[in-house]
Amino acid sequence: MQRWESTIGAGTLLEVSFDHARADPPQALVLEVDRGRLAWDEQGEEGRSIRIWADRYDTVVLRLTGRFTKVSLIAWHAWLEHDELDGEVVRRGERMLAEDDAGTTVLRCGDRDLVARVALRQRARVRASSE
Numbered sequence: 001m002q003r004w005e006s007t008i009g010a011g012t013l014l015e016v017s018f019d020h021a022r023a024d025p026p027q028a029l030v031l032e033v034d035r036g037r038l039a040w041d042e043q044g045e046e047g048r049s050i051r052i053w054a055d056r057y058d059t060v061v062l063r064l065t066g067r068f069t070k071v072s073l074i075a076w077h078a079w080l081e082h083d084e085l086d087g088e089v090v091r092r093g094e095r096m097l098a099e100d101d102a103g104t105t106v107l108r109c110g111d112r113d114l115v116a117r118v119a120l121r122q123r124a125r126v127r128a129s130s131e
Helices: none
Strands: 004-008 012-021 027-033 037-040 045-047 049-053 059-065 071-081 089-092 096-101 104-109 114-122
Touching: 004 104, 004 114, 012 027, 027 037, 027 104, 027 114, 037 049, 045 049, 071 104, 071 114
Parallel strands: none
Antiparallel strands: 004 071, 012 059, 012 114, 027 049, 027 071, 037 045, 037 059, 071 089, 096 104, 104 114
């Protein structure tokens, strides 16, 4: 397969971590949603698609914003080709294997160029007490 898909709901937190990444060329995991937005609070970034570079981050936490009961989440592998004449170009990786491991999906991309873990967690809702 070339990409991994999952269905998530409102308030889902995504914890992405990297077990392995080839240093050259730099490797990334791209996460996209079809509705709502992914928010990366630590970076002040929000959008339908967020690219996480493995050489810059060990672990990242994103949250799904918006009021949807179901959203399609897609993850795919990308790498940076800096030998292009026009400058740096992001290329889409071709192969990906996905395995479930105790509530976390392990994504093995390329020839194991990138190994990432994606854990999906529902945020606990806080109810106001009636005291």
